Amino acid sequence: MIIDEVKVYFKAGNGGEGSFSSMKYSARRVIGGGGDGGRGGDVILKVSPHLSDLIKFNERRKFVAEDGEKGKQFNKKGKHGQTLFVYVPRGTQIVDLEGNLIIDLNEDNQEYLICNGGAGGKGNFKKLYNLPAQNGEEKEVILYYCIPNDVAIAGFANNGKTSLFNKLTGKSYTVADYPFTTRACVWAPVELEFRKFTIMDTPPVKKNVKNIYHENSFLKHLFRSKIILLVSDSPDSLKDEYAALKKEISSFDKLLLRGKKIFYLLNKVDKMDKNALDFKGIIPVSTVDGTGIEELKKKIIRALKGISRKAEEQNS
């Protein structure tokens, strides 16, 4: 199982206190000689390409950066606290406890300063007084890991989603003739026609569930998908099945399907009478005899190219 949701506490370092000490400056005047305190260390979240879920946060949920050192006499400044880097996988969203998105960390090596270190206190060097240090910021947030995938495969149980995933990616995840074989999302990189992208397989969508956020919680990983392959193996109730599937996905979050390219796949056509089927708007495939697989790959590449072109036009 991947860990995709954790509550974590971050605290930046407190500033070091400014020193208060007297220093004889001349025979007539005695003035301060206390140095400034050091700044507290910041907490920075940084995307690591080596992580692929939030499991490391199971061991540790509290991250506190180093405090700044106190200032010393003879105007010696305290050392700054060290910045604490906390590594997260690409695809981590930082959300506050009210559910508001703070930042979506979806680029390799992207950094986000989550807690500012406290300023050090001012020492009384050349002054009669010193100024207090400030505390470092603290925050409790939820980290959501949302798998960065370009193409997601989704559907009800046992219709060949994992078989299709294996066919497209060259992987060999378990395929079996019973429902709910796949328990968690898996993803793999693919390179086709010099284009690299990621395909994700998902567990089956459960129908008529009482608590969709609990029972179909994996659906949140469709958030980043650019293309969704809706798979069915029931030619007789094809349209109804796609509609039911889209209803389930949208009732999890209506944004999951918005603006996405959707391909409607009918799998297992090797055991169907092709002449009796109406393939309008449908992509017929078979992971057993390979029907439609090459065409599907071409369609995916074409759609991805179109999506990147659109994004470039919007950015220019």
Ligand SMILES: Nc1nc2c(ncn2[C@@H]2O[C@H](COP(=O)(O)OP(=O)(O)OP(=O)(O)O)[C@@H](O)[C@H]2O)c(=O)[nH]1
């Ligand atoms: N005839 C035929 N059988 C297929 C085809 N693709 C998959 N199957 C069979 O369908 C059954 C289910 O395949 P899976 O790939 O595990 O299906 P799934 O949709 O991932 O199943 P869940 O993870 O349980 O939802 C297995 O017995 C496969 O061998 C196909 O193209 N033709």
Ligand SMILES: [Mg+2]
């Ligand atoms: Mg499966």
